[in-house]
Amino acid sequence: MTIVYMDNAATTWPKPPEVLAAMTRTMEEAGGNAGRGGHRLAVAAGEILYQVRDTVAVFFGCSDPFRVTFTANATESINLILKGYLKPGDHVLVSPLEHNAVMRPLQFLAQQNIQWSVLPSAKDGRIDTTLIEPMIRQNTRLFVICHESNVNGVIQPIHEISKIAHSFHIPLLADCSQSAGSVPIDIDSDGIDFLVFTGHKSLFGPVGTGGIVWGSQANIEQITPLKQGGTGSVSDRYDQPDFLPDKFESGTLNIVGLSGLKAGIDWINRNQMNQLSSEKDVLLQKFLDEIRAIKRVQVFCAEKKENQGGVFSLIIERLDNGFAAQWLDEEKGILSRVGLHCAPLAHRFLHTFPAGTIRFAVSPFTTCEDVEICIDAIKMLAEKKETAHFL
């Protein structure tokens, strides 16, 4: 049975072959430790690292490669910003569709009297920008917005939100874990101060890569690093360096993974993201149109087509999600993701808590045939009377 991979929101698969090739090449030809020492393999690694920085910066419209900080993933990036920037007594505004990568650090920070509230939105979780202002308190210090939901794929009006935030001199953190590589992002014209990305989703890098791009107005001096340690620089001092990129990058970086990330972004650039996205949109809309017509299937997606990313969820009345997903896998080779998707806030908001949903996410590697197999399988599931019957 061939695999129909629909779990691209967890991590994309397959990756372009160039990604694997780049990683092997780095291991073979640039196997030194970037930033440590001056021999040729260390310098070769350092040069690759710089090229990755430059590629990421250009991709997000940032003019300075050193305003890219690498981390292991979006979770680490978000922890860095929330813990390094917020102070006791601060208040944070979040979207209703945040991931636990945001909510758990915020919950942890509640011990330091850091509070959060959820911005008002439409039924699909898209923030209603006309209702933002009354939510802003005197101690509101940050907006955290999941650019594209990993549950229903809703894309937030990041630019409009940031305009309001900035008029109150409040910075905006955009969690671009899902959107990076699939929705065009320009850090400054979108008004993003802290752009968080993870490498292994629509940027097609390997797991273990991610980072932050700092907007040109972001005040980096205010942010305390999450980690302190060796950087290969100013080693005569016990103090952490205060300059970029070393301030936030203690410890050996995942240079092999990052070279794969660069190859992933290069692949997107070669294939033109707009082209890839519009092909993906066509497939997804076909998928959505067909399953919305199936009785007993409830779909969770954006209310308007233009706000829809590559992810959506569904439930089938009277059918257990877990059994449905297992049947899809075992009988049809369809790999979906069932449960709460690390996003209890989003599921509570969508009234799908605690059972969660079955999530599907397409990628540029998804074919029309893949989508047809899914539609037929969902139809078959919806025809089963109930879980007991279908077992």
Place this chain on the structure above:
Amino acid sequence: MKQYVILVFTSSHAIGIEQKLKKMGVPCKLCAIPRNLSSDCGICVRFDETNLETVEALVKTLSFDIQEIIATNY
């Protein structure tokens, strides 16, 4: 011809400068830091006297501070 080196605080900055200079067509080389100069980061950027002005102009546009530019007979 007289040689100069740019000393920086971290090797990422040395590589950043080298890549920018190369893009501008200015010959330069990353090399180990001469022992008599103190810097910890391991590498510096070497270039020759004819490009001193260009390099100085570039350094003014960088987003980070460099340590210094010095003449060397190395």
